[in-house]
Structure formats: C-alpha cells, structure tokens
Amino acid sequence: MSKKNRDTKISNGTTVFSYTFLIMFTIITVFPIIWMTYSSFKLMGDIMINPLSLPSHPTLANYLKCFKYGNMGFAFFNSVIYSGISTLFIVILSLQAGFALTKFGYKSAKVFGALFTLGLLITVNSVITPLFIMETNTGLYNTYLGVILPYIAFGLPMAVLIATSYIHGIPNALVEAAVIDGATYNQIFWRIILIVSSPVMATISVLSFLGNWNEFLMVFTLTSGQNMRSLPVSINSFAGRLNQDYGLQFAALVIGTIPMFIFYLVAHNALIEGFGEGALKE
Amino acid sequence: MIENKSKRLSYFGLLLPAFLIYIAIIIFPIFVSFGLSFTEWKHFQLKGFIGIENYINIIHDPIFQTSVVNNFKIMLVSVFGQIPLGVILAYLLFRKWVKKDQFFQMMIFLPITISSIVVALLWNRVFSPVGIYTAFIRSVTDNPDYVVKIFENPHHAIVPILFVLLWQFTSLYMIIFIANLQRIPSSVFEAATLDGASEATIIWRIVLPELSGVIYTCSVLAISGSLKSFDLVFAMTGGGPVHYTYVMALYLYQQTFTFNNYGYGSAVSIIIVILSVGFITIGQKIYKNFQNKYE
Known part of the structure; x- marks a missing residue:
C-alpha cells in the first residue's frame, strides 16, 4: 500500500517533467536531421x-550531381580505406x-604504459x-x-588503455598453461589473447572506425589531390559554407551521414558501451 | 636462459610496433614543434632563430586574443552546459521514469555519429533565411521578415556555435553517466527509498557523490576538447565574419597553412598545450579541495 503511494507520488x-524534457531534447536533436534528409530531395x-514543406516533386537530381561533379564515390572509397585499414592496425x-x-611482468611495462597514457592529452593541433x-x-x-599512419598513432593511446585494462583481467594461468605446453608468445597472442579479447576488440574497432571516419583536419592538411580526399573533406570543399545550391548541399550532407547511421544501427550496442566505458574521443 | 631471451624478444616484438608509431608521430613532433616555435620562416624556408619573438607577437595579436576569449566561452559551455545537461538526461533515463527509454537514448545519441563538418553545414542552413530556426522564430514572433542577425555581433557571433556544441556533444556525457549510474548497486536506491529519502536527497547524497569522479574526468576531457575545437568552427563560419568567431586552432591553421609561417604556427600550438595543461592542473586543485571538504 505504502509502496504504491510512493510510486504515484513519483x-x-x-x-x-521527464517526458517534457526528453521529448523536447529528442525533437531538437532529430528534427534538423529529418529536415535535412527530406530537403535533399x-x-x-x-x-x-x-x-519547411515535404518535397512536392521528389527528385534525385541533387544526388546525381553530387556523384557526378562532387567526387563523392571516390571520397567514400577513400574514407573506407583510411578508416578501415587504420582500425585494423589499431x-x-x-x-x-x-x-x-600486462602478462610479461617486466618493470619497463609501467613506463611504456605511462608514455601511452600521456598521448591522451596531446591533440592533433x-x-x-x-x-x-x-x-x-x-x-x-x-x-x-x-x-x-597518423590515424593509427592517434588511435593508439586510447586503444592501448582499453586493451591493457581488459587483458589485465584475463587470468594469468591461461598464459602460463600455454607456455608450459610449449606455445610461443606469438602463438599465445594469435590463438588465445585475440580470441578471449573479442568483446574489447569490438569496442576498440567501433570507436576507432567512427573517430577516423569523421576526422577532418589531418586529411585536409596532409593531402592535396582531389582523389585523396575523404568524405568530410570532399563535402566541405564541394558543398561547403559558400555553396548556394541548398538542395545539392543537403544531398551531400545526407551522403556524409548515411554510412554512419547504418553503422550506428548495426553496432549501436558496442558503440554505446564503448563510449560508456569512459573511452572518449573528441 | 634461452627461454628468458626469447621471452624478452617476444615482449619487444609485441610492444614496439605500436610504440614506435606512437613515438614517431605524436611524441617526436611535439619536441620538433617546441624547437620550431623559436624560429622564423619565409617562403617555405627556415630564416633563423628568433627567440621568443613569435610568442610575444602572438600574445599581442588582437585576433589571437579574440580566439582565446572564444575558446574560453566554448570551455564554459562544455563544462557548465554539456556536463550538467548530460547528468540530467542520464538520470532521467537511468531511473526509467519514462517508457521507451532505449528509444530516447538512441535518438539523443545520434549526433555523435555525424561528422562535425556535416553538423556545421546543417546548422548553417538551420539558421539561414530558409532554415527551420528562422521559420520557427517567424511564426512565434509573427514577424515574417525575421532573419538571424546574431552572427554580425562581435561579442555574440559565437553563440550559435556554442549552441551547436551543446547539440553535438551533450549525449556523449549522457552515455558516460548512464554507464556509471548503472554501476551503483540498485540496493542503495531501494534502501534510500525505504528510509523515506526524497528524490532531492537521493540525488544530492547518493548520485552526485558517486558520479563526482567521472564528472571530474569528463571535465578534463571537455576542457582539453574545447581548446582544440576546429572542424565545427572552420566549416560553420571559417572564423568570420571579420574574425569574431576565431578560435586558437583556427588561428594556428591559418598561420601554418595559409601564411606558411611554421615557426609562428608551432608557437601557437605550444601555447595551446600549455593552456590545456594549466587548466587541467587548476581543475585538479579544485577537485582535490572539493574532495577534502566532503570526506
């Protein structure tokens, strides 16, 4: 009885208040994205x-122009290469x-670990x-x-931190037993550590891939050729702030957004967990 | 003995690839940057050593001063806007006072997946004469000719950018706080409710003390993040109009890649590093004081 009262009191x-706050926040978050999407047609x-109105005669003309003149196909390919390869290595x-x-017991490990942690404070700038x-x-x-190479380097400090704290939790006995059975450390890594670490592998992959997919400054300053640009850099140069064709611009923005939305739908649990673990980027 | 040697070899074989890439691309350039900051460059050529002249010129440049003020505003919004809003959102979702909390969480987290370039260009359109913000204000104020003029004000031109930063990153903190709230044993909440503790007491006595560590970590990240903001400002305003929305990273970019003044640009980056370490040290002091008071 008293429990019921308390519930109704809450x-x-x-x-x-909760509904008002959350619904308003959600509308402010999502509505611009919806508006962008239908305006691109x-x-x-x-x-x-x-x-504000929905398209009266929906058209794909903006998208065709983006792929024809904006090099979007190539930029997409480059983004996949940059983020995919760097993520694999990270x-x-x-x-x-x-x-x-964590598993060798050498004293120098502490120093190396501390040096990697220092990298968390250093920014691309x-x-x-x-x-x-x-x-x-x-x-x-x-x-x-x-x-x-810079993508790998800047992904490493956070990834090493996550990997170290996870592998630290793997029982030492697992490694010791393999050593007694005559396995080399290299074999132990590929056959045991890599398999046992699959959850943290997922976390590191999604965080690295997302971070590098959206990265701008390094591609912008370390490449110059049209055919070396990633998606964010191409979008900025083709449909940037000074572009006056809004339809075209919206289409370019949607092209830049869709791949990560799909990624989010597929991997949102890993992504939310990854960020929640205190693994943070930008 | 052979066993030991091969163990040591494996150790370095596993560690060095990561370590060397990291040292070569992050640590080594920091020292190069420090050295370069005392040099002068003209036409892509090193002209010579000029001591701290770059630093003196930077500090006296009004554009740099504007940049520092803007970075400071971004920092304030990050620490006192994003983080408190993140705590509120996280708490509402964590207590499950609404149905479909998973839906809300997923929608609110959406902007994290979008590149800052796309976010910047999207919000430029939102604030433009054909944007949804303009349309909204027009219908609310009944003024069909309303346009956003805040960008023209030297002191407030940064405000739309601050708003977009809230839109973009609040949910990141929300997710971190939810993850940490879930670590509090549910028995703590049950006991508090049984003892008749009000919601305010629970928040003040249980939730905030439990979160204080992670709030501190997030503040450090927010501070170092706000000092490096570049993409959003670059794509949204490019520092303009005039230089009202300049930030330090943009100033650095312009010096290095537009004027090819590598020494000057390096000095700016060293200043950013010093400010970042400085602010984080001050933050640490404040946090320690706060802890002492409550323990």
Missing part, C-alpha cells in the same frame, strides 16, 4: 519558396601492446605543423600511408 510531477527553387597493435604490458613538414620531406605527403 509519477505525477516527475513523469511529466527538393530542388533549390522549391526550398526557397517552401523551406586493434591488432593495441592488443599486442596490451598483452606485452599540437603536432600538425611538424607532421606536415615531416611528411613533405619524406614523401609521405598526399599518400594513403601519410594519412593512415
């Missing part, structure tokens, strides 16, 4: 006259480092000038490798 004021004239390298830092000079002098400028 529900009146608090429930109304309208021509410039239609947008000027009826900015996952493998961080798990290897995490294994070395603070190294972009020397990185640019280094890349122009080594011929890495405007190459795939010249983007992928």
Whole structure:
C-alpha cells in the first residue's frame, strides 16, 4: 500500500517533467536531421519558396550531381580505406601492446604504459605543423600511408588503455598453461589473447572506425589531390559554407551521414558501451 | 636462459610496433614543434632563430586574443552546459521514469555519429533565411521578415556555435553517466527509498557523490576538447565574419597553412598545450579541495 503511494507520488510531477524534457531534447536533436534528409530531395527553387514543406516533386537530381561533379564515390572509397585499414592496425597493435604490458611482468611495462597514457592529452593541433613538414620531406605527403599512419598513432593511446585494462583481467594461468605446453608468445597472442579479447576488440574497432571516419583536419592538411580526399573533406570543399545550391548541399550532407547511421544501427550496442566505458574521443 | 631471451624478444616484438608509431608521430613532433616555435620562416624556408619573438607577437595579436576569449566561452559551455545537461538526461533515463527509454537514448545519441563538418553545414542552413530556426522564430514572433542577425555581433557571433556544441556533444556525457549510474548497486536506491529519502536527497547524497569522479574526468576531457575545437568552427563560419568567431586552432591553421609561417604556427600550438595543461592542473586543485571538504 505504502509502496504504491510512493510510486504515484513519483509519477505525477516527475513523469511529466521527464517526458517534457526528453521529448523536447529528442525533437531538437532529430528534427534538423529529418529536415535535412527530406530537403535533399527538393530542388533549390522549391526550398526557397517552401523551406519547411515535404518535397512536392521528389527528385534525385541533387544526388546525381553530387556523384557526378562532387567526387563523392571516390571520397567514400577513400574514407573506407583510411578508416578501415587504420582500425585494423589499431586493434591488432593495441592488443599486442596490451598483452606485452600486462602478462610479461617486466618493470619497463609501467613506463611504456605511462608514455601511452600521456598521448591522451596531446591533440592533433599540437603536432600538425611538424607532421606536415615531416611528411613533405619524406614523401609521405598526399599518400594513403601519410594519412593512415597518423590515424593509427592517434588511435593508439586510447586503444592501448582499453586493451591493457581488459587483458589485465584475463587470468594469468591461461598464459602460463600455454607456455608450459610449449606455445610461443606469438602463438599465445594469435590463438588465445585475440580470441578471449573479442568483446574489447569490438569496442576498440567501433570507436576507432567512427573517430577516423569523421576526422577532418589531418586529411585536409596532409593531402592535396582531389582523389585523396575523404568524405568530410570532399563535402566541405564541394558543398561547403559558400555553396548556394541548398538542395545539392543537403544531398551531400545526407551522403556524409548515411554510412554512419547504418553503422550506428548495426553496432549501436558496442558503440554505446564503448563510449560508456569512459573511452572518449573528441 | 634461452627461454628468458626469447621471452624478452617476444615482449619487444609485441610492444614496439605500436610504440614506435606512437613515438614517431605524436611524441617526436611535439619536441620538433617546441624547437620550431623559436624560429622564423619565409617562403617555405627556415630564416633563423628568433627567440621568443613569435610568442610575444602572438600574445599581442588582437585576433589571437579574440580566439582565446572564444575558446574560453566554448570551455564554459562544455563544462557548465554539456556536463550538467548530460547528468540530467542520464538520470532521467537511468531511473526509467519514462517508457521507451532505449528509444530516447538512441535518438539523443545520434549526433555523435555525424561528422562535425556535416553538423556545421546543417546548422548553417538551420539558421539561414530558409532554415527551420528562422521559420520557427517567424511564426512565434509573427514577424515574417525575421532573419538571424546574431552572427554580425562581435561579442555574440559565437553563440550559435556554442549552441551547436551543446547539440553535438551533450549525449556523449549522457552515455558516460548512464554507464556509471548503472554501476551503483540498485540496493542503495531501494534502501534510500525505504528510509523515506526524497528524490532531492537521493540525488544530492547518493548520485552526485558517486558520479563526482567521472564528472571530474569528463571535465578534463571537455576542457582539453574545447581548446582544440576546429572542424565545427572552420566549416560553420571559417572564423568570420571579420574574425569574431576565431578560435586558437583556427588561428594556428591559418598561420601554418595559409601564411606558411611554421615557426609562428608551432608557437601557437605550444601555447595551446600549455593552456590545456594549466587548466587541467587548476581543475585538479579544485577537485582535490572539493574532495577534502566532503570526506
């Protein structure tokens, strides 16, 4: 009886407040995205006259222009290469480092671990000038490798942190038993650690992939050729702030958004867990 | 003995690939940057060592001063806007006072997946004469000719950017706080309710103390994040009109890549690092004081 009373006491004021707050926040969050999406099927004239209305004659013309003149197909391909390859390496390298830092019992592991943690505080801005000079002098400028290497480097500190704390929790007995059975450390890594770490592998992959997919400054400054640009950089140069064809611009924005929305639908649990773990980027 | 040697080899074999890439691309350039910050460049050529002249010129440049003020405003909005809003959203969803809390969580988290470039260009349109914000204000104020003029004000041009930052990143903190709220044993809440504790007491005595550690961590991230903001401002206003919306990272970008003044740009990046470490140290002091008071 008294429990029921308490429940109703909570529900009146608090429930109304909760719903109002959450619904308003959700509308402010989602409505601009919905507006962007349906406006991308309208021509410039239609947008000027009826900015809010749904498309009266839906058209794909904006999208065709984006792929024809905006190099969007190529940019999409580059984004996949940049984010995909760097993510693969971040996952493998961080798990290897995490294994070395936790299961070997060497004193130097603490120093290496601390050095990696230091990297969390260093931002792309603070190294972009020397990185640019280094890349122009080594011929890495405007190459795939010249983007992928920094992507790996900047993904590592957080990934090593996540991998280390996870592998730390794997029982030492598992490794010791394998050593007694005559397995090399390399075999232990590929056959045991990698398999046992699959949950944290998912976390590191989604965080790295998302972060690098949306990265802008490094591709923008370390590449110059049209055919080296990633999706965000192409969108900015093709449909940026000074572009006056709003329909075209909306289509470019939707092209930039859709891949990650699909990614989010598929991987949202891993993504939410990953960010929730305190794994943070930008 | 052989066993030990091969163990050591495996150790370095596993560790070094990650470590070398990290050192070569992040740690080494920091030192290069520090060295470069005392040099002058002209026409892509190193002209010579000029001591702290770059630093003096930067501090006296009104555009840099505007940038610092803007970065400071971004920092305030991040720490005192995004984080408190994130706590409120997380708490409402965590207590399950609404049905479909999973739906709300998923929708509110959506902006995290969108690139800052897309976010910037989208909100430019929202605030434009054909945008939904303009349409909304027109219908509310009954003024069909309303247009957003705030961008023209030297002191408030940054405000729309601050709003967009709230839109973009609040949910990140929400997710972190939800994850940490879920770690509080549910028996704590049940006991408090049985003892007749009011919701305010529960929030003040249980929730906030439990979250204080993660709120601190998030503040550190918000501070270092706000000092590096670039993408959003670059795509949304490019620092304009005039230089009202300049931020330090944009200033650095312009010096390095538009004027090719690598020494000057490096000095700006060193200043950003120093400010970032400084603010985080101050934050740590405040947090320690706060802890001492409550323990």
